[in-house]
Amino acid sequence: MAIDPLNTGDKRSFFSRMRVDTRPFRHRDFRNLWIGQGISTLGGAIGTVAVPYQVYKLTGSTALVGLLGLSSLLPLLVVPLIGGAIADAADRRTILLRTEMGMMLVTALFLVNALLARPQVWALFVLQAIATAIFSLGRPAMASLAPRLVPDDEVAAAGALDGVYSSLGAVAGPAVGGVIISVAGVPWTYGIDCATYAASLVALWALPKLAPVGEVDRPSLSSIVDGFRFLKGRQALLGIFLVDSNAMVFGMPSALFPAFALHRLGGNAATVGFLYAAPSAGALLGSLFSGWVSHARRQGLGVTVAACAWGAAIGLFGFMTSLWPALVLLAIAGGADFYSAVLRSTMLLRSTPDHLRGRLMGIEFAQVASAPSLGDVEAGVLASLTSLRFSVVSGGVLCIAGCVVTALALPGFLRYDSHDPTHEPAT
Numbered sequence: 001m002a003i004d005p006l007n008t009g010d011k012r013s014f015f016s017r018m019r020v021d022t023r024p025f026r027h028r029d030f031r032n033l034w035i036g037q038g039i040s041t042l043g044g045a046i047g048t049v050a051v052p053y054q055v056y057k058l059t060g061s062t063a064l065v066g067l068l069g070l071s072s073l074l075p076l077l078v079v080p081l082i083g084g085a086i087a088d089a090a091d092r093r094t095i096l097l098r099t100e101m102g103m104m105l106v107t108a109l110f111l112v113n114a115l116l117a118r119p120q121v122w123a124l125f126v127l128q129a130i131a132t133a134i135f136s137l138g139r140p141a142m143a144s145l146a147p148r149l150v151p152d153d154e155v156a157a158a159g160a161l162d163g164v165y166s167s168l169g170a171v172a173g174p175a176v177g178g179v180i181i182s183v184a185g186v187p188w189t190y191g192i193d194c195a196t197y198a199a200s201l202v203a204l205w206a207l208p209k210l211a212p213v214g215e216v217d218r219p220s221l222s223s224i225v226d227g228f229r230f231l232k233g234r235q236a237l238l239g240i241f242l243v244d245s246n247a248m249v250f251g252m253p254s255a256l257f258p259a260f261a262l263h264r265l266g267g268n269a270a271t272v273g274f275l276y277a278a279p280s281a282g283a284l285l286g287s288l289f290s291g292w293v294s295h296a297r298r299q300g301l302g303v304t305v306a307a308c309a310w311g312a313a314i315g316l317f318g319f320m321t322s323l324w325p326a327l328v329l330l331a332i333a334g335g336a337d338f339y340s341a342v343l344r345s346t347m348l349l350r351s352t353p354d355h356l357r358g359r360l361m362g363i364e365f366a367q368v369a370s371a372p373s374l375g376d377v378e379a380g381v382l383a384s385l386t387s388l389r390f391s392v393v394s395g396g397v398l399c400i401a402g403c404v405v406t407a408l409a410l411p412g413f414l415r416y417d418s419h420d421p422t423h424e425p426a427t
Contacts (some may be wrong), residue, residue, distance in 0.1 A: 018289045018290075018291050018292055019288070019291050020160060020164070021154075021157035021160065021161075021291045021294040022157075023150075023294075024149075024157050024158040024161055025161070027149060029208065030150050032207075033149070033207065035199070035203060036199040036203025036204065037165065037200055038165035040196045040197055041166055041169040042168065042176075043192055043193045044169070044193055044196070045172070045173020045176075045177070046174075046176050046180065046192055047107065047110070047177065048174065048177065049178055049181065049189065050186050050189040051068065051110070051124055052065045053186065054124055058121050059121060064121070068124075069373070071129040071132075072128060072129060072132040075129060075133035075136050076369040077366055077370055078366075079132075079133045079136035080136045080137075080139055080365040081224050081227075081363065081366060082137065082362075083136060083137040083139060083141065083358070084224070084360070084363065085220070085224050085358065086137070086141075086219045086358070087358025087359075087361075087362070088212060088216070088223070088355055088356060089216050089217060089218055089219050090212070091210055091212075092141040092145060092148075092358070093204060093207045093208070093209055093210045094209075095137075095138060095141040096141050097204050099137050099138030099141075100200050100201055100204060101197075101201065103131060103135060103138075103197060104194055104197035104201070106127055107131070107190055107194040107197065108194050109123075110124075110127055110190045110193075114186045115187050136365065139365050140362035140365060143345070143365065144349065144361045146349060147349055147354065147357070148210055148354070152350065155346050156294045156343070157290075157291075157293070159293075160287055160290035161287075163286075163290070163338055167281075167283040167284035167286075167287055167338065170277075170280035170283070170284075171277055171280045171281050174273075175277075180192065212354070212355060213354045213355060215355060217355070224359065226356070226359070227356060227359030227360055228363065230352070230359075230360065231360075231363075234351070234412075235411070235413045236300055236351060236410075236412055236413050236416040237347070237348060237351060237360075238413065239300055239407075239410045239414075240347055240413075241367055242406045243304060243307045243340075243403055244340065244368065244371065246307070246398075246399060246406065247311065247337075247340070247403070248368075248372045248374070249374050250311075250394075250398035250402060251310055251311045251314045251315075251399035252375030252376065252379065253314060253317075253318075253375075253395055254375075254376060254379075256379050256391060257272055257275040257276055258272050259383070260275065260388055260392070261274075261275055264320070264321055264388060265320070265322065265323050265326060266321075267323060275326070275330060278327045278334065279330050279331065280334055282331030282334030282336075282338070283334040283335060283337065285331065285335060286339060287338060290338075293339060293342050293343060293346070296343065296418065297417050297418050298414075298415075298416065298417065299343045299346060299418050300347070300412075300413040300414050300415065301416075302339065302340075302343045303340050303344055303347070304403050304414065306340035306343065307399065308400050309332070310333045310337050310399065311397070311398075311400040311403065312396060313330070313332040313333035314329075314395060314396040314399065315395070316396070317333070317396075318388075318391075318392030319393065345364075346418070347416060347418075348360055348364060349361075350418065378395070382394070
C-alpha cells in the first residue's frame with residue numbers, strides 16, 4: 001500500500017497529482033488579476049536592480065548600497081500592520097487601486113531622478129522608503145484576496161499559481177534588468193517598471209467591489225492588537241510563524257553568499273549572482289509541480305517537513321566546494337521554502353475569518369520581511385566568530401532542531417487538518 005504522509009486523499013496518478021493545479025484560472029477575476037500582477041511583478045523585478053546599481057555608480061560605496069536595506073526596514077516592520085487593519089475595514093479593491101497608483105507614481109519619480117543631469121542619491125533612499133511603505137500598505141489586501149476570488153478548496157492552488165509569476169520575476173527580472181541597463185541605461189528600467197503597472201491597474205479596475213464582510217472594526221491600534229489577540233492559543237497559526245521564523249533566522253545564509261562564492265567555491269561576481277538566483281529557480285520549478293498542495297490535508301505536517309528539507313539542504317550546502325552541487329542544494333531549499341509558504345498561507349487564510357484576514361496577512365508579511373534580515377545578522381556574526389562552513393551548517397542543523405521543538409510544543413499545529421480548518425479553538 002502506498003504511504004501518503006500528508007493525507008492527500010487523492011488516488012490519481014503521481015504525475016497528474018504533482019503538476020500545477022490550474023483550476024483557479026477558470027474564475028475570470030482571478031485569471032485577470034494573475035495576468036496583471038504577473039506583468040507588473042516582472043516589471044518591478046526588472047526595476048529592482050536599478051536602485052542599488054545607481055547608488056553604487058553615483059557613490060562608489062558598497063556601504064551605502066547596504067544601507068538601502070535599512071531605509072526599507074521600518075516600513076516593512078510597521079506599515080503592514082496598519083495596512084492589515086485598513087484592509088479589514090475598507091473595500092480591498094479600492095485600497096489596491098490606490099496603492100498601485102502610488103507605486104506607479106513613485107516609480108515615475110525614480111525615472112525623473114534618473115533623467116537628471118546629476119541624479120540625487122538622497123532621492124533614491126527617500127523614494128525607496130516610500131515605495132516600500134506603499135507596497136507594504138497594500139500587501140495585506142492583496143494577500144487576503146484569494147478566498148474572495150476562488151472557492152475554498154482552490155485557495156492553495158491560487159497561492160501556488162501566484163508563486164509561478166513571483167518566482168519567475170525573482171529569477172528573470174534582475175537578469176533582464178541588468179541587460180537593459182547595460183544596453184539602454186538605467187532610465188529604461190524605471191520606464192518599463194512604470195509602464196507595467198498599467199496591466200495591474202486594468203486587472204484591479206475589472207474586479208468587483210470587495211467590501212468587508214460582516215462586522216467591521218475601524219483601523220486603530222486596538223484593531224491591530226485584535227489581530228495579534230486572535231493568534232492567542234491557536235497552535236496551528238502560532239506554528240506557522242514559529243517554524244518560518246526559525247527557518248529564516250537560523251537557516252538563511254544569503255548574507256554569506258559573496259564570501260562563500262569567492263572563498264569556498266573559488267568563483268567571481270557571476271558566481272555570487274548564481275547563488276542568489278538558485279533558490280528562486282528552485283521555487284519556480286517547485287511551483288510547476290505544486291498540484292499536491294491542493295489536496296494535502298496534514299498541512300502543518302507539510303510545513304514542518306518542508307522547513308526541515310530547507311534546513312537539510314542549507315546544511316549540506318555549507319559543505320560544498322563546487323558550484324553545481326551548491327546550486328542544486330540551494331534550488332532544493334528554494335523549492336522547499338515555496339511549498340512551506342503556500343501551505344502556511346493556505347492555513348492562515350482558511351483558519352481566519354474574512355474580517356480579520358487583512359490583519360493576519362499584515363502580521364505575516366511583517367514577520368516574513370523581517371526574519372531574513374535577522375538571519376543575515378546571525379549568519380554574518382557567527383561566520384566572523386567561527387567560519388563560513390560552521391555558520392551555514394550549524395544554521396541548517398538549528399533550523400531542523402527548531403522545527404522538531406515546535407512540532408513537539410504545538411501538537412495542534414502538527415495535527416492540523418485542512419478538511420476541518422476551524423476545529424482548533426483558542427485556549
